[in-house]
């Protein structure tokens with residue numbers, strides 16, 4: 001078997017977001033954010049459940065008004081995933097969201113206002129045992145920092161974060177995580193690398209406003225990939241102009257590619273060419289959609305011909321190498337042959353049988 005590279009993660013302090021641990025030796029978590037109207041409880045609950053099914057560990061929900069806080073309370077009762085309440089400026093929303101069962105408050109202490117209001121929010125977070133996420137964004141840097149640095153850059157992002165952190169530390173509040181997002185990959189990476197050396201709190205990674213499904217996934221994979229490969233990052237959110245379920249799927253694909261976490265089918269497929277002995281693309285798409293419910297990790301190789309087929313299929317738990325008929329591999333050796341028209345059914349059956357066998361012997 002091929003040796004797998006192991007990433008040594010930065011040692012961060014651990015915090016708890018509801019039932020989920022973030023930082024320390026906890027696995028890197030995948031989160032997303034709802035884009036429904038929070039007041040529309042049914043739609044928001046449906047979106048959170050879909051995100052959970054796709055593998056989300058945490059979900060963030062905007063609570064811009066007190067009415068949204070009330071809805072948040074209702075949503076909280078209907079889902080079992082830890083929820084992060086996203087608040088900007090309105091400290092009353094932070095207090096209300098915590099009271100309504102938020103598992104984490106995303107609020108920047110520097111934006112809350114007077115010392116008394118800051119103290120009230122921190123006391124409330126402490127009372128409910130919920131952490132705070134400081135979220136610095138290049139698009140909303142303090143005017144003063146924009147003047148100082150001339151334009152958003154990594155140093156400005158870090159200085160902004162340190163100002164917010166300072167406020168929490170002044171109140172002896174250490175239970176927080178930080179994000180430093182920009183839509184420019186290098187700026188984001190540089191900022192996180194710098195902050196990672198200055199604090200020990202967990203870091204929430206993301207490239208903000210990354211773009212559409214494809215371009216955003218690429219940009220996020222590059223930026224987050226560089227950081228995660230360095231061992232930096234305790235929770236990730238892929239910001240896409242797309243369904244939150246897609247954000248979760250891309251998040252998982254990034255973690256799977258780096259062997260940081262494993263979930264569901266890891267499809268190893270060739271791009272196909274004129275040598276293919278069956279329709280590789282159609283087979284892969286069909287299998288991906290049929291096996292969407294699988295959350296246990298399993299490697300499945302789908303390779304169009306004998307050029308790379310036997311090598312890849314032998315490495316996976318299950319695989320097919322194109323031929324006439326095709327060779328089906330189980331645990332590294334050919335188990336039987338299958339004709340093209342049986343291929344998808346056959347592979348789906350084998351995956352499910354393999355998982356059932358593992359469960360029975362666990």
Ligand code: SF4
Pocket residue numbers: 270271272273274275276277303304305306307308309
């Ligand atoms: S494995 Fe075979 S079918 Fe697939 S891309 Fe390579 S040569 Fe083409």
